[in-house]
Amino acid sequence: MHLEPTDQVAGPSQVTPIVELRSVSKWYGNVIGLNNLTIRVPAGVTGLLGPNGAGKSTLLQLATGQLRPSQGVVRVLGHAPWNNSALNRYLGLCPEQDAFYEWMTGWEFVHTCARLSGLPMADARDATARALEQVRMTDNMGRAIRGYSKGMRQRTKVAQALVHDPLVLFLDEPLSGTDPVARRELMDIIIALGAQGKTVIMSSHVLHEVQGVTANIILLNRGRLVAEGNIQQIRDLIDQHPHRIVLRASDPRALAAKLVRCDDVVGLELGRKDGSILAETHAPDTFYARLAPISLEDGTAIEEVYSDDDNLEAVFKYLVNP
């Protein structure tokens, strides 16, 4: 499925990509990590989605120069990241693995990472304080990391990724294992970073987390690109799968009788447990526009309307499990 030029929104092709992969493949022996992947990630927050084993971490490791592509070209800020240590000054990575120099305190760890990034001593001190404040770890920064909770460890990891003020941030499952409060706080931090003009690529397999921070996603499955772009637009383009809209009315059968006459309605489900009806349509905008007049007609007052699948989970399900 290709986008028609007239339908094309201001997509990645017309914006300078911060991260670009061109026909990139990566294999480990017989196992293919990424398969002929071409993507362009613009500035802002982008969600990198996919089930386990999709290639998200491989992509992040290629972008941060930890792995060399078996084929293809990787560019970050216009430079190839493999064996390019100078580029690392502008990149920050929050890795997935829960690994630290456990004997250090939070302060020492982030400060050491700041110094390893080349910051002079005084600047490193200030940057460390700022980064720990940003992730709300100031109160616990004097304790050894081995005594931290999971949420504290995640925040410390994010802090070390931010401390040298990178232009591009790669966050590999930054919310995994965190409690709801910590999760919300970290999501707010990520949104704020995007608002500050940083490019953030956040990988996750938890859909609502990504949906909470960005509408721009890259969806991978089994090493291949499945979709990229705005969630809503991707959903609209999945024309094999009609939109599912749930309606609750005083007289569901009467409402259904009116809806069935509409050309864009391709399916109706009655007899649901909660008394609602499920309508399937290829043209949700047209459908929604029709609802108000129908609701005003006698006997078909609509009490509730919501889309069953206008979310990332539905996109994910349709694209990953066709």
Add this chain to the structure above:
Amino acid sequence: MPIFDQGYQHWHGTLTGHTWRWLAIAHQGVRTQWQKKATKRVLVVAMFPALVLALLLAGWGLFEQQSALLEPFLFLIQGLPAELKAGPRSFRVPIWTILFNNFLYIEVIFSMLLVLIVGPDLISQDLRFNALPLYLSRPVRRVDYFLGKLGVIAVYLAAVTIVPIVLAYGAGVCFSLDYHVLEQTIWVLLGSVAYGVILVVSAGTLMLAFSSLSKNTRLVGGLWLGVWFIGNIAAGVLAGMVRADWCPLVSYVENLGRIREVLLDTKSAWEPIARIFPSRRFAENAYSSEFPWQWSAAVLAVLFGISICILSLRIRSLDRLR
């Protein structure tokens, strides 16, 4: 009802007793260690001395029968003393004892190497990846866990000591064609097997104790090297400086050797050989080490006791795990 709504489900089938619980751990451990190329290579190389032992025992059997098959090798036999050529059967026990003793002396190197390859991972990796709760949260006692892990070392050590001994003994018996061979040499077999068992228990327990001390397998390997390698050198150095009878006690391998000498009664075996071969080299071998074997037994017993204490402290029950 979904399974996660059902709560705890007690197993209504019949559980096996504790007698064989350790076998599941041992079985898995053996399979895991078998994956290592180093394990397979050492086992293959360790078979050569066993092959040589079997061939020598078979050859001796043929020599006793004055078999025509030995005609191509007459040049080897011609230099032997007349007393030996006239009545080889009277030297059967000494020769078998010396052959088994030398085999076990050579195999101790492969034994130490095998323990170095298969041993360090056994408990240290469980500690590193926090796998102990996986064992102890099941109806597996600490002693089952310990026996299972010991079983892994026992299988590999037995493969290079006890199994080749039994097979070579069988070959020797078959080629002797004399029904007295069993009653005369059974003590050689039993002594060798007993030594094998002592080696397994002592080396296995010591390695497991080391493995429980650290999550770093390299450090555990270093501890083992210290006991084997440094102990040997230290004993030689001390003997040169202090010139005391107890100097060999510093070497773990020397202590094992002393026990082996007692179990096989090598002193008695060398005496008739020294008598018919009056050269100095054999006369020296006729005398075993000058310190009492009870000292070596005490050293090994103390090491065993310390190992058990360490294991008991390190492998704690679930509620005390950090």
Add this chain to the structure above:
Amino acid sequence: MMKMTLDPELPPPIPARPMPLSRRGAGAAVWTLFLLSVKQQIRAQRMFIVVLLCALPVAFAILARVYNTEFFQADDVEIALVFYFIPHAIVPLTALLYATGMVQDEIEEQTLTYLLTRPLPKWSIYVCKLLATMLVTGLLVGLFTIVTYVAIYAGSDDFWVKIFPVRALKTTALVSLALVTYTSLFGCLSLFVRRALVVGVAYIVILEGVIAFIPFLVQEFTVMYHFRVLSERWLDLRPSDWSIDLDTAPDAQTCVLRLVVTSLVVTAIAAFAFTWREFRVKTPEGA
């Protein structure tokens, strides 16, 4: 499976001029890594084990003086401990334990990622760790060599006349040179071989323990041979079983040069290998 991507026939993106990259701060980063590596080596559990190991010669010297007072010969004890036990056992095992762990521990602990994603040239990561290892082990072994001399000769007339400081310091320098060479070798080995500990032990036992004693050309490929030649030339030692003919053996400068060049070459190979190797830190290799 539907794939939604940009039409490949669309014009390529406007090529952005790559932003200029600055290498400022690389020196500070390297220095920080060096200090971090030193701290790691001091903190490691293995430090405790190695201290015990290095203390063995001291303990043996004291034991010999206490147990064998009548027949105690300081010269013989010096040869047994300082020129056999330390260089044959303590030095190679210390180097093996530390050098094989310097990169491997970071991989197993999964902290190597933090170093690889910093503006540190990859070869400098390896070199920093190697230098930190050499510093820590060198100080440790050197200190205990001197303490061993004190344990052997303290109270004797020879101590201030013959032994300290010249002989003790020369011996310490010799031992340190051997340690540096071993550390470079085993560090390089750990990048190419998975079971570096086992291979290292085989190297120590076969090459340095056996071949080094065989008076044949191949012994010149061992560290121990050069150590012994230097011991004989600098310290006037002549142990009978070393079988070194000083007329045909290389001179002291050549020995030192060979050891230093070997260390440099092996370090360069290892740094090159480290630079081009991929480290899959997410799942520990070999786990």
